Amino acid sequence: METQELIKRLAADTSTVRRLHPPWRRAVFWLAIALPYVAAVVRSKLMMVDPSQTLADPRFMIEQAATFATAVTAAIAAFCSTVPGFDRRMLLLPLAPLALWIASVGHGCVQDWLRFGADGLAIRPDWECLPSATIIGIVPAIAMVAMLRRGAPLYPRLTLALGALAVAAIGNFGMQFFHFRDASIMMLFWHLGNVAVLSLLAGWLGAHVLGWHHAKAAR
Amino acid sequence: MNQGTQQDQHLTSLMRSAQDGDSSAYAALLNEVAPLMRQTVRRRFGFLQPQDIEDLVQDVLLSLHAARSTYDPARPFLPWLMAIARNRMADGARRHARRSANEVADGRLLETFPAEDTNMLLSRYGDAEALAQAMADLPPGQRQAIELLKLRELSLKEAAAASGTSVGALKVAVHRGIAALRKALGAKG
Numbered sequence: 001m002e003t004q005e006l007i008k009r010l011a012a013d014t015s016t017v018r019r020l021h022p023p024w025r026r027a028v029f030w031l032a033i034a035l036p037y038v039a040a041v042v043r044s045k046l047m048m049v050d051p052s053q054t055l056a057d058p059r060f061m062i063e064q065a066a067t068f069a070t071a072v073t074a075a076i077a078a079f080c081s082t083v084p085g086f087d088r089r090m091l092l093l094p095l096a097p098l099a100l101w102i103a104s105v106g107h108g109c110v111q112d113w114l115r116f117g118a119d120g121l122a123i124r125p126d127w128e129c130l131p132s133a134t135i136i137g138i139v140p141a142i143a144m145v146a147m148l149r150r151g152a153p154l155y156p157r158l159t160l161a162l163g164a165l166a167v168a169a170i171g172n173f174g175m176q177f178f179h180f181r182d183a184s185i186m187m188l189f190w191h192l193g194n195v196a197v198l199s200l201l202a203g204w205l206g207a208h209v210l211g212w213h214h215a216k217a218a219r
Numbered sequence: 220m221n222q223g224t225q226q227d228q229h230l231t232s233l234m235r236s237a238q239d240g241d242s243s244a245y246a247a248l249l250n251e252v253a254p255l256m257r258q259t260v261r262r263r264f265g266f267l268q269p270q271d272i273e274d275l276v277q278d279v280l281l282s283l284h285a286a287r288s289t290y291d292p293a294r295p296f297l298p299w300l301m302a303i304a305r306n307r308m309a310d311g312a313r314r315h316a317r318r319s320a321n322e323v324a325d326g327r328l329l330e331t332f333p334a335e336d337t338n339m340l341l342s343r344y345g346d347a348e349a350l351a352q353a354m355a356d357l358p359p360g361q362r363q364a365i366e367l368l369k370l371r372e373l374s375l376k377e378a379a380a381a382s383g384t385s386v387g388a389l390k391v392a393v394h395r396g397i398a399a400l401r402k403a404l405g406a407k408g
Contacts, residue, residue: 003253003273003276003277003280006277006280006281007246007249007250007253007280008246010245010249010280010281010284011242011243011245011246011249012242013284014237014240014241014242014245015240016238016239016240017237017238017239017240017287017288018288019238019288019290019291019292020288020289022291082289083289083291084286084289084290084298084299084300084302084303084306085294085298085299085301085302086302150288151286151289152282152285152286152289152303152306154302154303154306212281212282212285212307212310
């Protein structure tokens, strides 16, 4: 097709465009969808445990704050990465809370080791929490993908990996309220391991899920 | 105020109007962006064939169209456009590298016979109008025989059934028709 013909076709396709909101506001919209859903799932599961003890634990509160901050900053970074000309420093935003989250869990591992010796670092299979993790993550994940697809897929792998990090973090944030407080090594292996696997998997699928498919379809 | 800033302000204003649904502003914007992109692509990928450069320019225009909701009119237009262009050019470079890796350049053209005519890759008659005129000047029987046997590529049996003549008569008509065409076209050439 000649370029002039393409320009005519594109110009004929003009309709009023709904401009995207700034990334931080889009992150707030995402949280407005994800948080009530996560809260509803937590509420339906809370009867299984007594949260009063865990809520009184300062390390638990720090870990939860870091997890929540990771979700928020990863969402902002993911939305930023879909805006052409964005400031690349924004991609580093989730690093600090993620490091705090990992450090907090790592600190717990050391404490368990000092208290219980090698038994405190034993990893057991914990597949029963997989359905809960899937249920709690499904709506935030769908909302995240739908919102990311409205942006420009400049770095689809990185964008989707950051989106997955946000989803996994908000899911973990919710799960901590009803999941039995487990040994820190279990948290490190299963929960943070799950976050890493999800982010890597999303990064691998990024180009298929996002990509410039809409540009190709217009040809 | 320098020329770059003026151009950016002009393009920003066109893009703002385009986002509001003004198709003539959008056409003007794309018409101004296309040569700019052609120049950028040519500067970076001077080794590409003109049609490959044009493909990349079209890719940038399509991506601009797909991503137009991400543009914030409060920000300058050109950095936004160039971010898309860089992304599409990087994808284009990867595509080109993949294609080059799978293609083997072979400079040798195989010759089957020493005669010059046998090594022509494509032979077609250039003056279609003269050919059509020569065909029209043929007697109806010869014209029909050539149409059936040479253009529609029917077998002698099928052509005989279609025209209602014998196979022998068709052979003669084709032979005479081709000779007449050769003479008419040869005389003109």
